[in-house]
Amino acid sequence: MTTTGAAGAAGAAGTAGTAGSPDVGAAGPMRGLGWLAANVATVTGRNLRRLVRVPTLIAFATVQPIMFVLLFTYAWGGAIDPPGVDRYIDYALPGIWVLSIAFGASQTGVAVADDLTTGMIDRFRALPMARSALLAGRTVADAVRNLFVLGLMTGVAHLIGFRFHAGPAAALAAVGLALAAGVAFSWSFALLGLLVRDPESAGIGGLLAVIPLVFTSSTFVPVATFPGWLQAFANLDPITDVVDALRALCLGGPTATPLRQALAWIAGLLVVTVPAAVLQYRRTTAS
Numbered sequence: 001m002t003t004t005g006a007a008g009a010a011g012a013a014g015t016a017g018t019a020g021s022p023d024v025g026a027a028g029p030m031r032g033l034g035w036l037a038a039n040v041a042t043v044t045g046r047n048l049r050r051l052v053r054v055p056t057l058i059a060f061a062t063v064q065p066i067m068f069v070l071l072f073t074y075a076w077g078g079a080i081d082p083p084g085v086d087r088y089i090d091y092a093l094p095g096i097w098v099l100s101i102a103f104g105a106s107q108t109g110v111a112v113a114d115d116l117t118t119g120m121i122d123r124f125r126a127l128p129m130a131r132s133a134l135l136a137g138r139t140v141a142d143a144v145r146n147l148f149v150l151g152l153m154t155g156v157a158h159l160i161g162f163r164f165h166a167g168p169a170a171a172l173a174a175v176g177l178a179l180a181a182g183v184a185f186s187w188s189f190a191l192l193g194l195l196v197r198d199p200e201s202a203g204i205g206g207l208l209a210v211i212p213l214v215f216t217s218s219t220f221v222p223v224a225t226f227p228g229w230l231q232a233f234a235n236l237d238p239i240t241d242v243v244d245a246l247r248a249l250c251l252g253g254p255t256a257t258p259l260r261q262a263l264a265w266i267a268g269l270l271v272v273t274v275p276a277a278v279l280q281y282r283r284t285t286a287s
Contacts, residue, residue, distance in 0.1 A: 039129040043137025047111075048144060060107070061145055065100045065153045072096060072220065073160060082222055085251065089162045094246035095219030096153060097178050098239060101146050102214060105185035106206025108142055112193030113202040116284065125285055132278050139186040146182040150175055166252035174249035177262060181242050184269040191277040194284055213239045218247075238265040 051057045069089075077088035085091045112135070115121045124134055154162070164171040192209075193202040216230060217223075217239035223231055234240050245262035248255040 036130050036133060039133030040136045040140060042129075043124075043133050044140045044144070047138055047141035051141070051145060061104070061149055062152060064103070065096075065149045066156050068096050068100055069093070069153050069156050070160075073157075076220065080221055084253075087161045089157055089160055090165070090251060091247070092220060093153070093157045093162050094174070094178075094250050095214075095217075095243045096157075097150060097246060098181065098243050099210075099214050099219060100149055100153060101178060101182040102185055102210045102239075104145060104149065105142060105182060105189050106203065106210055107189075108138060108186045109189035109191075109193030109196075109202035109206050110199045112138065112190050113197055114199045116194070116197050117199065121285060131282055131285070135187070135190050135277055135281060138190060139183055142186040143179055143183055146179055147175075150178055164250055166249060170249045170252070170255070174246050177242070177246060177249065177259070177266075180266050181262070184266045184273070187273040187277055188269060191273050191280060194277060194280040197284070213237055218243050238262075238269075241265050 051061065072092055073089045077092070080088055080091075082088065082091040115134075121134065164174075189202070189206050189209075192205050193199075196202050196205060216226075216234055217237045218234065219239060223234045223240060226234055241258060241261040242265065245255065245258040248258050
């Protein structure tokens with residue numbers, strides 16, 4: 001009886017130590033970057049499988065980006081004649097990249113809030129895994145989705161006249177910059193989802209952030225065409241810096257200043273939102 005009681009107590013202690021601890025089992029080989037990477041890969045795979053299995057998410061990742069490319073090109077292209085380009089699609093596509101990535105990232109907040117309300121995060125807490133892996137896996141899955149979306153939009157745009165004008169190296173740099181911006185957006189909206197803890201509120205909050213920032217930037221028209229008071233705001237808008245850098249990489253011309261400004265904004269967002277999101281996640285899931 002004593003042996004049984006000791007075994008039961010040991011089992012209970014092991015269970016208690018495992019549930020809800022961010023670094024349970026981290027002793028020895030589990031305490032390295034390899035363990036964290038494995039956790040992130042597991043969560044990433046879960047999110048990507050969910051993307052494939054849910055029809056509405058597939059539509060959001062495929063139909064909407066194509067619709068953006070065709071809609072903005074043919075609805076606005078005849079009325080807008082930006083300087084330095086022969087075809088509006090050459091000017092607009094970098095902005096459409098950012099628009100699609102930003103809208104997609106806004107769903108990150110919805111997904112995080114949904115995991116909180118449905119108890120999915122409680123299930124992850126019962127596993128011996130790093131707490132940051134849930135958020136990092138979510139943003140990595142977003143980056144994979146964004147790479148697919150960028151390729152899809154660029155392919156459709158190529159069919160209607162888009163061309164890269166600065167060579168393959170600059171084109172690859174543009175894709176990398178767009179993905180980096182997407183990662184920063186994803187962490188920002190993950191933080192929003194953790195703060196509001198409600199999927200509907202997270203979705204509304206995401207749209208309220210994306211729409212004014214995108215449409216008051218250089219996404220679709222030159223900032224010089226705005227009223228003076230709006231130009232002042234647009235010139236401070238981080239979306240303007242990111243779009244201008246992408247446009248320079250796609251079309252050619254001076255890239256150092258817009259690229260430096262875009263990278264500064266992206267780095268600044270990550271420095272603020274990554275630790276804030278991880279801290280908020282720990283507070284939210286604390287027992």
